[in-house]
């Protein structure tokens with residue numbers, strides 16, 4: 001499988017860096033002590049420490065792919081009434097972390113979603129919007145190993161179905177159920193197990209994380225979103241005491257919808273077709289982390305820009321152009 005090649009290359013690079021310089025003890029007290037902002041649950045805190053974070057991300061999509069090939073909206077409208085042209089998904093996140101011990105950090109996340117999608121239908125354009133509370137997350141990070149400038153973390157948690165899955169949008173004078181990507185949540189409790197490996201040298205740091213999203217049962221609209229598997233690896237260079245730059249590779253695999261929402265017409269739009277939701281995507285991210293000191297000690301800012309370098313989509317399905325993640329963090 002192609003993705004295991006990617007994983008091997010990433011691990012190979014990481015091991016090369018590792019064999020060079022390793023500092024005595026891993027510390028989060030440097031700008032690259034937190035992973036690039038697109039990586040969640042990448043670090044633990046010291047006993048009694050709290051952290052709050054606000055994050056905003058925007059994923060922009062345009063164009064349609066079937067497999068890796070582009071498909072025109074005209075061709076899609078031979079099989080569907082409408083063809084999606086593009087979509088923007090804005091996600092705001094509020095996160096709280098607390099460490100009851102040096103080994104265990106607990107975390108919770110709330111999300112707010114804002115999505116808009118443009119479609120072409122019989123030569124006319126239409127747009128729809130959905131907005132509201134997304135799914136929530138409760139979980140933790142357990143520090144299993146901490147030696148030789150490296151840490152091994154065990155991630156665990158559950159995504160709670162607080163996001164709506166019955167968002168309707170007006171279309172041609174009627175209220176119609178918006179497609180799967182426009183819904184605000186999964187509608188199911190989702191287990192999110194994972195593992196994170198971190199390493200640090202004098203000027204470099206690196207890490208890798210594997211994370212799964214496993215959907216339990218089916219939701220109130222009689223379907224289950226596909227499981228997701230995410231593998232990412234990064235390297236960061238500390239340029240000054242307050243600034244680091246990062247590069248990151250990410251491989252994501254996501255399954256098709258099992259079952260179907262009876263309120264959606266799968267012939268209407270590929271976004272409402274349960275067979276057109278799966279695929280896999282390889283992405284490259286570049287980012288910057290800033291750690292403040294003095295009067296602003298405890299504050300951090302981070303920015304990451306992520307772009308696909310390869311997509312294979314069960315299509316026709318909208319292709320991702322880019323994702324931008326901006327975050328502010330405060331620990332005390």
Ligand SMILES: [Cu+2]
Nearest residue numbers: 043045051097
């Ligand atoms: Cu934190």
